Amino acid sequence: MAATESLARNVVESGRRAAERSDTSAGTQERSATFRVWRGTGSSGQFRDYQTKVSEGMVVLDAIHRIQAEDATDLAVRWNCKAGKCGSCSAEINGMPRLMCMTRLSELDLDKAVTVEPMRAFPVVKDLVTDVSSNFRAKKRIRKFTPRPPDAPDGTWRMAQSDADRVQEFRKCIECFLCQDVCHVLRDHHLHEQFVGPRLLVHAAQLEMHPLDILDRTNELKESHGIGYCNITKCCTKVCPEHITITDNAIIPLKERVVDQHYDPLGKLVRLLRGRRSAGTPPEEAQ
Numbered sequence: 001m002a003a004t005e006s007l008a009r010n011v012v013e014s015g016r017r018a019a020e021r022s023d024t025s026a027g028t029q030e031r032s033a034t035f036r037v038w039r040g041t042g043s044s045g046q047f048r049d050y051q052t053k054v055s056e057g058m059v060v061l062d063a064i065h066r067i068q069a070e071d072a073t074d075l076a077v078r079w080n081c082k083a084g085k086c087g088s089c090s091a092e093i094n095g096m097p098r099l100m101c102m103t104r105l106s107e108l109d110l111d112k113a114v115t116v117e118p119m120r121a122f123p124v125v126k127d128l129v130t131d132v133s134s135n136f137r138a139k140k141r142i143r144k145f146t147p148r149p150p151d152a153p154d155g156t157w158r159m160a161q162s163d164a165d166r167v168q169e170f171r172k173c174i175e176c177f178l179c180q181d182v183c184h185v186l187r188d189h190h191l192h193e194q195f196v197g198p199r200l201l202v203h204a205a206q207l208e209m210h211p212l213d214i215l216d217r218t219n220e221l222k223e224s225h226g227i228g229y230c231n232i233t234k235c236c237t238k239v240c241p242e243h244i245t246i247t248d249n250a251i252i253p254l255k256e257r258v259v260d261q262h263y264d265p266l267g268k269l270v271r272l273l274r275g276r277r278s279a280g281t282p283p284e285e286a287q
């Protein structure tokens with residue numbers, strides 16, 4: 001109990017320090033703004049209005065920290081970097097999935113109450129904190145990076161720069177899960193077990209297009225990762241704070257691979273003939 005209280009005190013104190021830091025870096029012109037914040041646990045809760053002072057340069061996370069420090073010390077909010085890099089502070093601001101630390105108050109109409117609520121595609125733990133563990137379970141279902149044996153005796157590989165560049169975009173992902181939050185397959189239809197979602201399709205694309213990886217995950221993409229549920233609405237791409245072109249560069253090429261493997265009769269025939277030929281070829285010729 002003492003440890004929990006001390007942890008809670010530390011959380012509030014770090015929020016207060018963050019709010020103070022934003023005060024000193026921001027301009028001095030203050031005004032009052034209303035934040036309509038979701039308060040509750042599990043499926044029960046309601047919005048509560050908090051009026052707080054805001055000033056130039058502040059982001060939504062600063063306002064939440066100030067509310068936490070001054071009005072609602074038990075308000076739960078997850079954050080770490082306040083720099084758009086850890087992916088922890090995802091929430092829905094005025095109904096849009098966004099990072100709280102990267103949403104400037106100057107972008108919002110402060111004459112109206114600003115709503116701040118947890119991501120709706122995931123179970124609420126408390127207030128603005130959601131349980132995103134389904135994403136980590138989905139990640140475990142995707143077979144890991146499996147490189148071919150090294151190309152050189154010193155244990156190194158050779159690859160074309162253009163092949164390496166292709167997957168760099170996917171490596172920018174900060175696992176904020178905003179794309180998962182906005183995807184109707186997860187948000188409205190709750191198919192978390194059948195469909196891994198856009199974030200994990202980005203992860204699968206990163207592995208499938210990696211020049212050293214030797215696995216073929218197209219069968220799982222079709223059968224257990226549920227790529228067929230995606231109907232290319234592109235909502236995920238629109239909310240990605242890292243500007244990853246999720247649909248065009250990751251999902252569509254993966255869908256094309258699945259189609260080539262499973263629905264292209266000519267490709268199937270070629271693969272069948274190749275398989276037969278190599279099965280009937282003496283080992284020394286097959287090398």
Ligand code: SF4
Binds near residue numbers: 185230233237
């Ligand atoms: S494009 Fe596909 S993955 Fe992205 S939000 Fe739409 S249905 Fe979901």
Ligand code: SF4
Binds near residue numbers: 174176177246
């Ligand atoms: S792909 Fe973009 S929106 Fe999705 S988790 Fe990664 S950074 Fe967030």
Ligand code: FES
Binds near residue numbers: 081086099
């Ligand atoms: S606090 Fe790290 S991304 Fe917002």
